[in-house]
Amino acid sequence: MIEESVTVHVERFNPELDTASHWQTFEVPYTQRHSVLTLLHYIYEQFDPTLGYRNYTCGRGICDSCRVNLDGKVRKGCATPIAAGSEIRLRPCSKAVIKDLATVLPGGPAEPAVLQQWMADASIRNRVPTSSESGDRA
Amino acid sequence: MAPYLSVQTDVLIIGGGGAGVRAAIAADDAGARVAMLVKGQVAHSGLTAMACPSYQAAAAFEEPEDTAEIAFADVTKEGRYLGDENLIKALVEEATARALEMEAYGVKLTKTAEGRTFQVIHPGQSFARNLVIRGCGYGMMFGLRRELLRRPGIQTFEDFIATSLLMDGERVAGAVAVNLRTAGVVVFQAKAVVIATGGYEELMEFTDTEPGASGDGTALGLRVGASMVDLEMMLFYPTCLVWPDEVKGTLVQYEGLMGPRYLAGKMVNGLGKEFLPKVEERYALPVRDIMMKAVFKEIDEGRGSPHGGVFIDLRDSPRSQKELFELLHTLDSLPYTELRDLGVDITKEPIEVKPGTHYCLGGIRINERTESSVPGLFAAGEVSGNVHGANRTSGNALAETQVFGRRAGIYAAEYAAAMSQPSIDQDAVNRELKRLDAVVADTPGAIRPVELRKRLQHTMQLFMAHRRDEAGMTECLRVIQQMRDHELPLTRAAFKPPFALEWQDALEVANMLDVANAVVQSALFRKESRGHHFRTDFPTPLPEWLCHTTLRQGDDGNVSLGTAPVIPLEQRAEVTVA
Numbered sequence: 084m085i086e087e088s089v090t091v092h093v094e095r096f097n098p099e100l101d102t103a104s105h106w107q108t109f110e111v112p113y114t115q116r117h118s119v120l121t122l123l124h125y126i127y128e129q130f131d132p133t134l135g136y137r138n139y140t141c142g143r144g145i146c147d148s149c150r151v152n153l154d155g156k157v158r159k160g161c162a163t164p165i166a167a168g169s170e171i172r173l174r175p176c177s178k179a180v181i182k183d184l185a186t187v188l189p190g191g192p193a194e195p196a197v198l199q200q201w202m203a204d205a206s207i208r209n210r211v212p213t214s215s216e217s218g219d220r221a
Numbered sequence: 222m223a224p225y226l227s228v229q230t231d232v233l234i235i236g237g238g239g240a241g242v243r244a245a246i247a248a249d250d251a252g253a254r255v256a257m258l259v260k261g262q263v264a265h266s267g268l269t270a271m272a273c274p275s276y277q278a279a280a281a282f283e284e285p286e287d288t289a290e291i292a293f294a295d296v297t298k299e300g301r302y303l304g305d306e307n308l309i310k311a312l313v314e315e316a317t318a319r320a321l322e323m324e325a326y327g328v329k330l331t332k333t334a335e336g337r338t339f340q341v342i343h344p345g346q347s348f349a350r351n352l353v354i355r356g357c358g359y360g361m362m363f364g365l366r367r368e369l370l371r372r373p374g375i376q377t378f379e380d381f382i383a384t385s386l387l388m389d390g391e392r393v394a395g396a397v398a399v400n401l402r403t404a405g406v407v408v409f410q411a412k413a414v415v416i417a418t419g420g421y422e423e424l425m426e427f428t429d430t431e432p433g434a435s436g437d438g439t440a441l442g443l444r445v446g447a448s449m450v451d452l453e454m455m456l457f458y459p460t461c462l463v464w465p466d467e468v469k470g471t472l473v474q475y476e477g478l479m480g481p482r483y484l485a486g487k488m489v490n491g492l493g494k495e496f497l498p499k500v501e502e503r504y505a506l507p508v509r510d511i512m513m514k515a516v517f518k519e520i521d522e523g524r525g526s527p528h529g530g531v532f533i534d535l536r537d538s539p540r541s542q543k544e545l546f547e548l549l550h551t552l553d554s555l556p557y558t559e560l561r562d563l564g565v566d567i568t569k570e571p572i573e574v575k576p577g578t579h580y581c582l583g584g585i586r587i588n589e590r591t592e593s594s595v596p597g598l599f600a601a602g603e604v605s606g607n608v609h610g611a612n613r614t615s616g617n618a619l620a621e622t623q624v625f626g627r628r629a630g631i632y633a634a635e636y637a638a639a640m641s642q643p644s645i646d647q648d649a650v651n652r653e654l655k656r657l658d659a660v661v662a663d664t665p666g667a668i669r670p671v672e673l674r675k676r677l678q679h680t681m682q683l684f685m686a687h688r689r690d691e692a693g694m695t696e697c698l699r700v701i702q703q704m705r706d707h708e709l710p711l712t713r714a715a716f717k718p719p720f721a722l723e724w725q726d727a728l729e730v731a732n733m734l735d736v737a738n739a740v741v742q743s744a745l746f747r748k749e750s751r752g753h754h755f756r757t758d759f760p761t762p763l764p765e766w767l768c769h770t771t772l773r774q775g776d777d778g779n780v781s782l783g784t785a786p787v788i789p790l791e792q793r794a795e796v797t798v799a
Contacts, residue, residue, distance in 0.1 A: 098719070099719055116465050117467065118467035120467075121467060127722060127723075128675075132671070132714070132715045132722070133715060133721070134722070135719075135720040135722065136722075137261065137266075138722065139266045139271070139431045139432065140271070140431055141271040141359065141431070141471075142462075142470060142471035142556075143556040144559040145356060145360075146266075146270050147265055161467070161468065161559075162467070162468070162556070162559040162563070164465075164562070164563050164564075181380075181402050181719055185720045187262070187402075188262055188265050190366075191265075191366065191377075191379060192263065192369060192377035194379075195376040195377070195378060197376070198226065198378065198400075201226040201405070202405065
């Protein structure tokens with residue numbers, strides 16, 4: 084029996100390192116039924132620990148934290164089933180990208196001024212570890 | 222320049238769910254400077270936002286006979302007499318006022334056709350007592366967030382995880398936190414700290430909660446020696462979906478689906494036979510600790526459904542199809558449309574469910590002022606441990622967030638107003654910065670955080686679910702201690718800022734291991750069965766164990782255990798160290 088899978092193209096973008104986004108493709112085996120969110124869990128756990136997405140879920144299709152652009156339409160990731168053999172393209176649901184598919188969802192409180200001011204100093208915006216053994220596993 | 226941002230505040234609130242936001246509002250009302258940390262975004266993360274729509278309040282809107290006194294009697298009894306009565310009194314007496322405040326903030330409560338606030342009866346309640354929040358927990362958080370946005374004085378730090386508490390001698394002095402969006406570190410200097418982080422359901426494999434429930438606040442409390450109480454009491458909700466995979470673990474409310482006043486469905490095992498024990502007529506259905514055992518028994522003894530659960534079946538319901546749809550809409554018992562889109566229509570076919578870990582009854586020991594045993598450290602909501610007892614009736618978790626969230630905000634602000642700014646222990650900050658750096662590396666042979674997390678969950682599910690015994694728990698403890706002492710130090714995250722989920726995973730699994738150790742030790746210590754703590758080697762409740770299990774973690778990471786009496790009504794709570 085040939086193992087079925089889902090082909091998932093994910094738009095990757097790390098605003099700290101990349102000047103433009105790029106697409107990355109994952110083949111997720113269809114060992115269980117999948118939603119968009121369970122596919123992302125699988126990719127994070129099995130293929131790429133650097134994937135950015137919001138992993139919270141109410142499982143009821145209401146909390147909206149898994150909102151994602153699926154083939155051009157904004158969908159709720161937890162409640163959208165993906166059939167075996169599908170090929171899908173996932174993009175962030177808005178332009179407020181933190182990384183990859185993780186965005187700042189609108190309507191919440193503003194970032195505190197003290198934090199904004201501090202982050203404006205680009206030299207300390209990202210405290211990249213200085214440890215000599217640190218590196219990029221991907 | 223320091224490699225972190227320093228923020229001074231009066232009250233630091235860790236957690237931005239129902240209890241955290243309510244504490245922020247109350248502390249803001251009291252004139253305190255407030256900073257609140259949220260691991261995700263307000264209303265889109267946390268346990269409240271993912272909750273079902275029930276909020277318990279003896280408001281007597283539906284049945285005028287109901288009173289707070291009757292609710293008090295119900296809650297103490299169903300908690301198997303392990304809840305502190307001064308806290309239960311506060312809960313039942315204040316829940317209604319807090320619900321009406323939420324409504325004023327913008328939370329929508331379901332109304333009847335006549336415009337009266339609607340209440341439903343759930344098992345363990347003498348009268349219809351649960352308000353039904355439109356939009357479930359998300360709707361509640363959405364309304365609370367509206368009030369939060371009206372208060373520009375509250376500094377909300379979203380996508381922040383608090384990684385350790387700072388101390389000034391015996392007193393709490395603030396916290397170190399990490400911005401998950403940028404990996405930047407913020408050191409908060411605070412006169413009072415409120416922990417409102419929710420529970421530690423993530424210790425188990427099968428839960429109906431979200432992945433953020435990693436017991437962060439419990440671990441923060443453990444590491445500063447706060448007294449813990451009844452940590453072994455992890456509540457199973459009897460009916461969570463086991464199928465389809467996409468929504469596995471989602472809670473469906475059996476109270477609405479099976480309640481004779483509502484959808485009146487029935488529960489059958491894999492052989493199509495009804496099996497639930499008979500209960501008092503007014504309750505109609507068993508409460509959670511009884512029901513979860515009955516369901517597990519069918520599954521364990523080979524009478525389960527194809528996907529390892531039991532069935533809820535509406536096909537023989539006396540309700541018409543139209544009535545079923547109306548009730549499903551009004552009660553929000555399950556995500557009908559989402560399930561139908563996944564190919565499961567509950568009005569046409571049975572659904573498969575089994576018990577899942579849902580709520581942590583134990584936690585940080587508090588008094589009526591929500592003070593912990595550590596000066597300046599307060600706790601509210603699920604992270605606190607002595608409100609409900611050994612079992613919790615439906616709707617009291619959301620009520621707890623509001624009643625004790627408000628109390629925490631008031632008393633933390635009061636404490637802060639009376640105290641000077643504590644000093645920050647620079648050595649402790651430096652040690653924490655070093656720890657945060659050390660979890661990030663691409664070392665050969667490193668253990669991935671998610672791998673350790675999954676193994677811990679598997680071990681806990683195997684030995685710490687509904688059937689516990691000395692031998693199993695001893696083995697569980699051995700595995701946890703092996704992970705904590707030998708594998709955690711080898712666990713590394715591949716790091717790529719920003720939004721490094723794996724870094725978060727690494728910090729969370731360190732918290733989970735501390736909490737798991739404390740939970741298993743507490744469970745081994747309590748040599749009886751009560752509520753959701755069921756030991757096959759001590760299968761009944763024992764009078765000598767009608768007391769709290771207390772636990773305190775020392776500086777060396779080892780724990781000391783003890784007991785404390787349940788606080789009877791009207792006695793002043795004295796929080797003492799175990």
